[in-house]
Amino acid sequence: MHFQNTKNIKKIFNNISQKYDLLNTLLSFGLHFSWKKRLIILLDPKNGEKWADLCCGTGDMSILINKMVCPEGSVLGIDNASNILEVAKNKSKYINNHVITWKKKDVFELNEFHYKFDGICMSYGLRNLKDVENGIKKVYSLLNDNGKAGFLDFNHSSKNSIPAFFQKIYLRFIVVPIAGIFKLQNEYSYIEKSINNFPSGSDLISIAMESGFKSSYYKEICFGQMGILILNK
């Protein structure tokens, strides 16, 4: 299994923090909002529940969950890059019924809670962790019995498949050149390598079941370009 370098990843997200939302919208043609909403619909957070958004970045998932768990629940948005977390904090000033708190912390250093979460989501976070397997184990340890977790990320399709071919074209000829306009081509060129090192849907399911999850399913979306993993403890 590949291990990402946490320090480099943190540097990347601190560097791109101010442009992150704009680039996400441009590079996904606005579709990332609907993929995120799709994950939330599948997870179905309820009023009163305690949720965590790990690797929250600029906080889109936390803000979506906020609406669903209000007014009695809570959302904790966690990220280890301070600049991107600052963007999340500023965005959340403009929402009603604010039940989100933000925490700067590495996912692997999360031990200190005196409660467990009813649900955890991670959107485009798992692939960026230094160790995917331990990331899934960490999520398991933070969940209540019967808690659920959902992950959205690039789908690692099988080599030489049509989705893998299109993904390569998209990353090399759309993502990196557009990021280049913002002088962020180096930061965005790591995505292709990170997908190559990321487990496929079926491998993610095996890791989850070995980590103790009771049930799991993986769904490819956007013609196999992205994937959603849902786990139940």
Ligand SMILES: C[S@@+](CC[C@H](N)C(=O)[O-])C[C@H]1O[C@@H](n2cnc3c(N)ncnc32)[C@H](O)[C@@H]1O
């Ligand atoms: C691609 S962004 C995703 C942001 C957001 N969830 C979204 O979907 O737009 C990945 C985020 O993971 C964070 N991250 C990476 N490794 C982390 C770790 N070990 N602990 C906490 N955050 C981490 C990065 O700082 C970055 O903000």
